Amino acid sequence: MRNAEFDREEVLRATMKAFMHKGYAKTSMQDLKKATGLHPGSIYCAFENKRGLLLAALEQYRLDRKTEFDKLFANSTLTMVNLKAYLDNIVLECVSCDSAQACLLTKALNEIAEQDSEIQQVISNNLSMLQQAIAEKFEQAKAEKSISTNKDCHHLARYFLMGICGLRTFAHTHPEAQVLQQLAEQLYHDVSQ
Amino acid sequence: MRNAEFDREEVLRATMKAFMHKGYAKTSMQDLKKATGLHPGSIYCAFENKRGLLLAALEQYRLDRKTEFDKLFANSTLTMVNLKAYLDNIVLECVSCDSAQACLLTKALNEIAEQDSEIQQVISNNLSMLQQAIAEKFEQAKAEKSISTNKDCHHLARYFLMGICGLRTFAHTHPEAQVLQQLAEQLYHDVSQ
């Protein structure tokens, strides 16, 4: 008889930002209220509890990242060029002092994966899907003869993702654009040769 | 007139474990009491507060890691062989389901660096020292002609450390020894050629 007034996606994006900024444990319901504009009651009604909100935010994060990923690779240049652009984007994110740009997966993985096996599973799946998507790009690059054909694309993708995780963590202490850019270039070099 | 009864180093090692297991925010003073055997009053007397305990634990972590590092590289084989062994050790740590083996730096960096600039600085210095130590090993390897002489050892060390951070984060979702070992080998290959 009456629809919710808030935009679920926007609420979840605000939630991500809050969790990325303060971490899950330290983000209070009051912080979430401020960030999302929703009163506690509404949050509990829509997402059951704080944990439910995190789960919903993780899913939204996956969707948003996937959209962004697909859009980037829609450019009709060589796949490896797009992959480099993908990496450069990540460096830009790390450099922009906007703490909200961290990476919900990396942060949540480090903070709570150990504690909560369901959330660990969700993040794990989330990363696996990204790894799969990257592996497909490497396959494509192989077909384009940009990389050697005797490489295991899944291994490459895993290594690439590991590098990204490292870059993101490392960036917390070294926010100098130049250093991060250099690291990204090395990583690109190591997966492309 | 009376000395403290507890062993400061042991208390700090127990503290590290607790923080690595549950994260800083979720580790309550009661958890710390259980882990260290110290009553709240003693903790406050010796370390001022929970945050002081973290700072002290970070310093002890640095000392312990340095000891371990120096011990490993005291083996009189080639430096690059020792570096590989260092990496293999980290993989073993990640694989051993002992959650306490994470890495206090990685965890703390992801959880609180954003919030607390003093702690961020401490972790940052901590990592810089490790980077410096690794860079020295690369210099040594250069002298031993194990790696090309036209490489920037500081860049190599940074990349190596980035890889380790990535490996550790990645391990939270992929604790399969084989996969981690393969990633470590690729990393070793990429810094040694």
Add this chain to the structure above:
DNA sequence: CTCTATCTTGAATGTACATTCAAGATAACG
């Protein structure tokens, strides 16, 4: 053995928090 400075203990304190709930508001429908 006595005294005293220091350490240890754990209950008490106040705060901050996640969650609940009942009253109030409002959109959709007839």
Add this chain to the structure above:
DNA sequence: CGTTATCTTGAATGTACATTCAAGATAGAG
């Protein structure tokens, strides 16, 4: 315009927490 189902609100609840503190214990000095 009235009804009703649903959403919104925010104060109330109980819990869990970091921190404090005063009483008790104990090692060392004399």
